[in-house]
Amino acid sequence: MATLEQLRFDNTYARLPAGFTARVAPTPFPDAHVVSVNPAAMKLLGLDAAEALRPEFAQVLGGGRLLPGMEPVAMVYAGHQFGVYVPRLGDGRALLLGEVRTDSGDKWDLHLKGGGPTPYSRGGDGRAVLRSTVREYLCGEAMHALGIPTTRALCMLGSQQPVYREAVETGAMLVRLAPSHVRFGTFEYFHHSEQPEHVATLADHVIAAHFPQLQGESDRYARFFEAVVERTAFLFAQWQSVGFAHGVLNTDNLSILGLTLDYGPYGFLDDFEPGFVCNHSDARGRYAFDQQPRIGLWNLACLGEALLSLMTEDAARAALAQYQPRFAVHFLARMRRKLGLREERAEDRDLLESLFGLLAESRVDYARFFRALGRFDTTEGARQDLLRDQFLPPTGFDAWAERYRARLRAEGSVDTERRVRMDRENPKYVLRNWVAQRAIERAQAGDSAEVDRILALLAAPFDEHPDSEEYAASPPAWGRHLAVSCSS
Numbered sequence: 001m002a003t004l005e006q007l008r009f010d011n012t013y014a015r016l017p018a019g020f021t022a023r024v025a026p027t028p029f030p031d032a033h034v035v036s037v038n039p040a041a042m043k044l045l046g047l048d049a050a051e052a053l054r055p056e057f058a059q060v061l062g063g064g065r066l067l068p069g070m071e072p073v074a075m076v077y078a079g080h081q082f083g084v085y086v087p088r089l090g091d092g093r094a095l096l097l098g099e100v101r102t103d104s105g106d107k108w109d110l111h112l113k114g115g116g117p118t119p120y121s122r123g124g125d126g127r128a129v130l131r132s133t134v135r136e137y138l139c140g141e142a143m144h145a146l147g148i149p150t151t152r153a154l155c156m157l158g159s160q161q162p163v164y165r166e167a168v169e170t171g172a173m174l175v176r177l178a179p180s181h182v183r184f185g186t187f188e189y190f191h192h193s194e195q196p197e198h199v200a201t202l203a204d205h206v207i208a209a210h211f212p213q214l215q216g217e218s219d220r221y222a223r224f225f226e227a228v229v230e231r232t233a234f235l236f237a238q239w240q241s242v243g244f245a246h247g248v249l250n251t252d253n254l255s256i257l258g259l260t261l262d263y264g265p266y267g268f269l270d271d272f273e274p275g276f277v278c279n280h281s282d283a284r285g286r287y288a289f290d291q292q293p294r295i296g297l298w299n300l301a302c303l304g305e306a307l308l309s310l311m312t313e314d315a316a317r318a319a320l321a322q323y324q325p326r327f328a329v330h331f332l333a334r335m336r337r338k339l340g341l342r343e344e345r346a347e348d349r350d351l352l353e354s355l356f357g358l359l360a361e362s363r364v365d366y367a368r369f370f371r372a373l374g375r376f377d378t379t380e381g382a383r384q385d386l387l388r389d390q391f392l393p394p395t396g397f398d399a400w401a402e403r404y405r406a407r408l409r410a411e412g413s414v415d416t417e418r419r420v421r422m423d424r425e426n427p428k429y430v431l432r433n434w435v436a437q438r439a440i441e442r443a444q445a446g447d448s449a450e451v452d453r454i455l456a457l458l459a460a461p462f463d464e465h466p467d468s469e470e471y472a473a474s475p476p477a478w479g480r481h482l483a484v485s486c487s488s
Contacts, residue, residue: 001048004060009069010101013109013180016205019190019198021073026063026095027116027126029159029171034058035130035443036451038141040459041154041177046102052155061175062157063095063115070098070110074118078192079185079252080302082286087192089185089252090120093128096181107209109181110154114173127163133172134440134451136263140176142431142458143260148238149231150260151178156451158443166485170444178259182206184303185252191306199309206256221310226319229300231258233323236296237330241338242430243269243366245289247279247484251299265484268430270475271363272356278433280483297323337425338370339404340418343411351407354400362391365474367430374422376401378408378415427461428472434479435471 014021037052051057059065066072074091081089095118097110113136114128133156143150157173182202190198207214207224214220214227235258239246246253247265255261267278274290282288287295300323304316335352336344359369372386384401388394408418435454442450457468465471 002046003048004051004054004056005067007045007047007067007069008101009067009071009098010107011069011071011099012107012205012209013075013096013099014071014073016201017198019076019195020202021075021096022090022119024072024074024095024116024118026072026097026112028059028062028064029157029161029173031159031161032058032062032064032157032173033159035156035158035172035448036137036455037155038137038153038455040141040144041152044102044106044152044177045100045108045154057155058157061097061110061112061155062173063097063112067098072097072112072115074120075181075186076120076189077183077185077252078189079183079250080188080299081250081252082282085188085192086252088120088189091118092121092124093118093126094176097175107179108177109179111151111176111178111181112173113176114171125163127171128173129163129165129169130158130172130443131169131440132264133174134443135266135436136174136176138436138439138451138454138458139263139266139431140260141455142461143244145459145461146238146242146427146430148242148244148260149235149258151176151181151255153177158448178255178257178261180206180210180255180257181261182256183252183261184254184256184299184306185250186256187303187306188251191309196309199306203307203310210257219311219315221307222312222315222319225304225307225311225316226322228256228258228303229319229323230326232296232300233326234258234330235260236293237327238334239292240289240331241334242427243272243289245269245276245278245287246292247282247287249287249292249295249299251302254299254303267433267484269366270432270480272359272366272369273363274356274360278484281485293324293327296327334425338373338422340374340376340413340422340425341407341411342413345407347407351400351403354403358391358396358400361396364390367427368472368474370426371423371428371472374419374426376404376408376415378405378413380405424462428464429457429461429468431458432471432475432479433482433484434475437479437482 072095076090094113095115100108117126137153137156140153154175159171161171162168163171253262265279276289277285391397439450
């Protein structure tokens with residue numbers, strides 16, 4: 001395992017033309033200290049766990065001491081924010097410290113959030129607060145454990161320095177990892193500022209790094225866009241299947257690699273509510289839970305427009321036409337697994353939609369229901385009290401349960417074997433907003449043990465954790481419908 005000084009940097013993005021980035025020195029906190037370190041992310045970089053105990057750890061990753069090979073830059077991009085195009089955004093509170101190349105050949109961006117102002121800060125202080133930093137730190141690992149493509153977090157750094165938002169808050173920094181931080185909005189910036197040569201340069205950069213099989217192909221740009229459509233359809237299908245609402249699906253918050261990017265006012269469903277809006281800044285519900293698949297296509301259309309200097313409009317339309325059928329394939333595949341079904345049958349969509357209607361009518365807890373569904377008894381006449389008691393009245397569920405039983409028996413499902421499979425698909429623990437809020441409040445009081453405890457729990461969400469049963473319960477009264485905003 002390596003030390004910090006042994007990290008090898010290969011800063012391909014910093015070598016792109018000057019218009020892609022601004023070179024900025026980080027503004028470190030004078031008292032930066034480690035709040036939490038993610039052991040899984042340390043392993044991704046090949047870093048020895050003992051490195052986190054060195055005082056240099058917070059200095060280096062907080063931007064106070066640059067290692068040889070680091071080249072801090074802020075990335076420029078634009079984006080459609082709530083449907084309105086904003087011509088220049090960029091990393092206003094983040095810096096790409098460098099790109100680490102591991103012994104296995106993987107490349108990871110070290111992206112520091114909260115490192116001070118950049119030319120894209122739009123008058124802001126370039127800082128992050130502990131509240132939002134805890135939320136992103138925990139959710140990246142939660143999503144990864146659920147099998148959903150995502151950025152990860154290496155560590156979280158704290159400070160006593162105040163940061164002014166809606167109120168005075170505690171400052172913090174997050175070191176984020178991803179193979180790339182290129183966004184839909186990065187392409188939009190160069191397209192709408194009439195720099196088609198840079199659209200091509202960016203596309204060639206991404207293809208070389210992440211789609212090398214397309215290099216040299218005459219139709220590489222159209223096939224690149226097709227690949228992005230496929231990855232985005234897969235990502236949004238996974239979100240819907242686990243009940244995750246992102247909250248701010250602007251085009252500058254969508255990864256060109258189909259990663260979950262920029263965790264802000266997100267929320268996992270508690271009560272099943274199709275129109276759930278997790279962001280109280282989203283007054284019109286543009287990014288409501290049930291609108292996410294449609295927004296995915298809308299954002300892809302914006303990206304397609306930005307790539308029209310590289311491909312024909314017919315090629316763009318053909319790629320976009322694949323989004324909805326690919327989304328449906330991925331979504332139904334995961335929902336079949338959540339239902340414990342091994343075979344694909346025509347009636348599955350109706351079975352699932354009928355269940356969603358019942359869940360919505362009774363506002364049933366989404367995660368708890370599917371976890372309990374693994375205990376379904378296919379014996380004729382079994383009452384399923386653990387499940388039916390969640391519905392008022394239970395008669396609708398009873399009728400659905402008969403259909404479900406018949407479906408299971410038709411494929412020879414064995415209850416004990418199916419329960420094992422379903423428990424590997426339906427998490428017992430998800431990052432509900434009240435769980436994140438508890439970790440935030442304790443961290444603000446100087447106790448980071450709760451952050452570490454929840455991080456470990458979310459890294460194994462399908463397992464039983466007898467000492468953490470409270471986190472699998474429905475939210476307490478104070479934790480229901482917590483308001484979360486874009487402010488960070």
